Amino acid sequence: MKGNCLIFGGGGFIGSHICDELIRMGYDVTVFDKQNFSKINIFHLKDKIRVIEGDFNNAIDLKRALEGIDYVFHLVSSTLPATSNENPVYDAETNLVSTLRLLGELKGSQKKKIIFISSGGTVYGIPKEIPIPESHTRNPLCSYGIIKKTIEDYLYMYNYLYGLDYVVLRLSNPYGERQNPLYSQGVIPVFLRKILVGEEIHIWGDGSVKRDYIYIKDAVSVIAKSVEYSGNSRIFNLGYGEGYTLNEIIKIMETETGKVPVVKYEAGRKLDVPVNVLDITLAKKTFGWKPKVTFAEGIKRTHTYIKDITFL
Ligand SMILES: NC(=O)c1ccc[n+]([C@@H]2O[C@H](COP(=O)([O-])OP(=O)(O)OC[C@H]3O[C@@H](n4cnc5c(N)ncnc54)[C@H](O)[C@@H]3O)[C@@H](O)[C@H]2O)c1
Numbered sequence: 001m002k003g004n005c006l007i008f009g010g011g012g013f014i015g016s017h018i019c020d021e022l023i024r025m026g027y028d029v030t031v032f033d034k035q036n037f038s039k040i041n042i043f044h045l046k047d048k049i050r051v052i053e054g055d056f057n058n059a060i061d062l063k064r065a066l067e068g069i070d071y072v073f074h075l076v077s078s079t080l081p082a083t084s085n086e087n088p089v090y091d092a093e094t095n096l097v098s099t100l101r102l103l104g105e106l107k108g109s110q111k112k113k114i115i116f117i118s119s120g121g122t123v124y125g126i127p128k129e130i131p132i133p134e135s136h137t138r139n140p141l142c143s144y145g146i147i148k149k150t151i152e153d154y155l156y157m158y159n160y161l162y163g164l165d166y167v168v169l170r171l172s173n174p175y176g177e178r179q180n181p182l183y184s185q186g187v188i189p190v191f192l193r194k195i196l197v198g199e200e201i202h203i204w205g206d207g208s209v210k211r212d213y214i215y216i217k218d219a220v221s222v223i224a225k226s227v228e229y230s231g232n233s234r235i236f237n238l239g240y241g242e243g244y245t246l247n248e249i250i251k252i253m254e255t256e257t258g259k260v261p262v263v264k265y266e267a268g269r270k271l272d273v274p275v276n277v278l279d280i281t282l283a284k285k286t287f288g289w290k291p292k293v294t295f296a297e298g299i300k301r302t303h304t305y306i307k308d309i310t311f312l
Contacts, residue, residue: 003112004028004068005227008056008102009075010049013179013186014117014171014223016041017216018073021224023048032056032065041178057098066105071227072114074099077144080185081122084144085271091143099151103158113165115226116155118148120170120237120278121211130243131212131279134170134235141271152235159234167226172239172278176216176298177305187249188213188299192306195253195261205268207247210275212239215293215301225287233286239278240291249299256299 005022009015010031019029019042030050031042042049054061056076066072078094079087106114122145123138140146158164179186181193194201222238244252250261284290293301 001028002026003070003227004030005071005073006030006032006065006069007073007075008032008065009077010073011037011039011042011051012075013041014174014216014220015073015075016045016178017176017220018075018223019045019049021220022227025224025227027071027227030065030069032061056102057094059101062098062102063105066109066111070112072102072106072111073223074102074114074116079144079147081119081142081144082184082269082271084142084147088143088146091147095147096150100154103154103164106164107158107162113167113227114155115167115169115223116151117223118152118168118170118235119145120172120239121276123149123152123170124273124276126273127276130275131241131277132237133279134233134237134282141273155234166234167229168235169223169226169238170235170278171219172212172214172237172276174214174216174219176302179216179302181306181309187211187246188302189306191249191253191261192257192299192303195257195259196306198259198262200262200264201250203246203263203265204272206265207250207263208245208274209268209272210243210245210277212241212243212277213295213298214238214240214291215298218291218293222283222287222289225289229286231286233282236283236286237278237280238283239280240295241278241280242295243275243277244295252296252299253303256296256303 011033032052079091125139155166175188179189181189
C-alpha cells in the first residue's frame with residue numbers, strides 16, 4: 001500500500017468520490033464521519049475501507065482518528081455559503097476552532113500532508129478579473145468564505161513555522177452522482193429533481209448569476225493527485241474554467257429532460273457575487289490535467305443518476 005489516507009467528511013458527496021479514486025490509486029482509506037451517518041455514498045466500498053464514526057469537533061475523536069495516518073483530507077463543513085452569515089459564531093466554533101485543533105495535532109507529527117478543500121466560489125468575493133487567478137485578492141462576502149480563507153492562512157503559517165505540508169484546492173461548484181438533490185447546496189441536482197417532479201424552481205435575482213461548474217470525477221482526479229504532488233505551489237483553483245448563468249443551466253436542463261421548468265424569480269441576495277469563473281491554468285500545468293466531462297455531458301450523467309434514485 002502507498003500510504004494511509006484519512007478523509008474527514010468522507011461519507012459525503014465529494015469525500016466518497018475521493019475514496020473511490022484513492023483506492024484505485026492503491027492507498028489505504030479511512031473515512032471519518034458523524035455518528036450514525038448515512039453510508040449510502042460509501043456502501044459499495046464497505047469491504048475496502050475503514051470507517052470511524054465521531055465528531056470533528058471532539059478533540060479525543062480527532063486524535064484517535066489520526067493514529068497511523070499519513071495523509072489527511074479535510075472535507076468537514078458545518079455551514080453553507082448562503083446561510084453561514086446567520087450564525088458566524090457557530091461557523092467559527094465548528095469549522096475554524098476545530099480545524100485549529102486538527103492543525104495542532106498535525107504540527108510536529110509524522111503525517112505527510114493535509115489536503116484542504118477550500119472554496120473557489122466564495123474566497124475571492126466580487127472578482128476584479130475573469131477568469132479569477134489564484135493571486136486575486138480575497139474578500140469573501142460570507143462567513144463560510146471567511147473561515148475557508150482563514151484556514152488557508154493558518155495552513156500557510158503552520159507550513160512556514162512548523163513545516164506542515166499542505167495543499168489547498170479552491171474548488172468551484174462540483175456536481176454529479178451522489179450529490180443530494182434534497183440538500184440546499186448544489187443547483188444542478190436540486191434543479192434537475194425539481195424539473196423531473198414538476199416543482200417550482202426559485203431563483204434569487206434575474207438568473208444572470210454566472211458560476212463555474214465542474215463534474216465531480218474531474219475535480220476528484222486533482223484532489224487525489226495532490227497527495228503525490230511535491231512542488232512549490234500550494235494553492236490551486238479547481239473548476240472547469242468556464243461559466244454558465246442560471247438561466248443557461250435551466251435551458252440546458254430543459255433540452256436534456258424534455259420537460260419545461262417552472263421558474264420563479266425572487267429578489268437578488270447581496271451575498272451572491274454576479275460572476276465567478278476560475279482560472280485553472282495552474283492546476284492544468286501542475287497536474288497534467290484538464291476537465292474531461294463537458295457541462296452538457298455532466299448534466300446528462302447527473303440526470304441519469306437523479307432519475308434512478310428512489311427518494312424523488
Ligand atoms: N459541494 C460544493 O459545492 C463545495 C464547493 C466547494 C467546497 N466544498 C467543500 O467541500 C467539503 C465537502 O463538501 P460536500 O459537498 O462533500 O459536503 P457533504 O455535506 O456531502 O459532506 C460533508 C461530510 O462531512 C460530515 N460532517 C459534517 N460535520 C461533521 C462533524 N462534526 N464530524 C464528522 N463529520 C462531519 C457530514 O456528515 C458529511 O458526510 C466541505 O468542506 C465544503 O465546504 C464543497
